[in-house]
Amino acid sequence: MIKRLREPLRTVQRSCMAVITALALTGCGATVNVPLTPLPDALVEPLPLTAGVRMQETLTTYRHEETLPTGEEYAINVGPAAEMALNATFEDMFTRIVPVAVGEPVPAGIDLLIDSDIDALEFALPSQTVTEDYAVWIKFKFKVYDSSGALQSEFPLPAYGKATRDSIVSGQNAALTSAANLALRDAAVLLLTRFQKQSLLAGNQIPEPEAENEVLPVAEDRAAIQPAKSETDVGAMTAPPAGEQFL
């Protein structure tokens, strides 16, 4: 009986070893394609303005590639999802938006032109944070021009998303995707609420978000997680000053 079982048992053992070896060889990084996730309609009164919206090609095709010291290779494709999120957000923010191609002059009939770009993307894995969290930071860069094409304002917008792997089955791709999606949503929220702040100046009585919620614990977290590439890099990931003028 035992002799008859020996060979099948060996086969099972070999199969198990093969599976374990295969599992050990996986986890050598990930490629994340952030999906086009629609944002909900925003509960904000659109500003009575016609805005030209220009997306730089570096934003629409943004792909972050990084090789960790462990040799793991990661790639995060966030461009198309970022473009979709920003377009939806600008549609909520203004009564009318006009897409403007890169290199095209400021079209007639618009009140302002917003030029959008991504400056940097960083991420952190549980092995770096010593938690179960995956985090993604995206630093956007916006330029606002008036109807004559003169630069009125230029500001960075650091957005942050954090997600936890739901289970071993869902994998780190799902967690990183979720964190990147939350970072895009965070950027949209920042744009919506900060422009609403500015609208207060124009007499629009929509309440501001709480001042204490504006604190972004990102720079400190990130600095604690891993050494900054330079002081400038970390400084750039802090939130813009609360009173920053957009228009």
Next chain:
Amino acid sequence: MKEITPNISRYLVFSLTLFAVSACSTSRTDLTSNDPLPVYDGESVVIMARSYHTGNQTEKNFTKCVIDALDSGRNGINIMPGEQFVDAMYPWFEPRTAPNNISGLPKLMNNELVATRMRETGVRYVVWLDGNTDRPNGGGSLSCAAGPGGAGCFGFAWWESKSDYDAVVWDLEDGKEAGNIATKVSGTSYMPAIVIPIPMIARTKATACKDLSVQLKDFIAGAQTAGD
């Protein structure tokens, strides 16, 4: 084959005995509230974890555990999924923009768009969950090895678990904090291993979920009966 059977039986009995000696834990739950909470037909409750922008976020599975406990049973409460509520209130209940405390709520409700949408959702109470489960201490040594001839573990490991959670209930209609429930559970888990590891786990998170949910359900569902 017959000689092996008694040994297996002895081993099973030994294992079951060890399982029966489950790891122990201690718990304490405090409820601070003024009045029971009335919930009328068409009203619902939202249960959400505090923003991760203000620190460590309560684990998703803990939030789900509390929701499942409140949603089920004879006095099940009408729960609206947190994601649905956050989407409906976008962008005012996002991690970055949700009021940190009750004092920020009236200001938010002054926004007519927000107030109208809030009424449309039928949400009467928001329960904010805060806290998490930590493993502050642990020790021992347990090693496992596998080879062509088989696999096995040997050693002894232990660790402490502390589950510390708060549930703060906001009454959106009255714009005030309706109650606060705090649960602290601590325990020590053990895992001796002689070939097979035998875990004796102190399930502090599950206990905290159960204690918190029971209090919360009594607090709300008890009043629901009175309210109906």
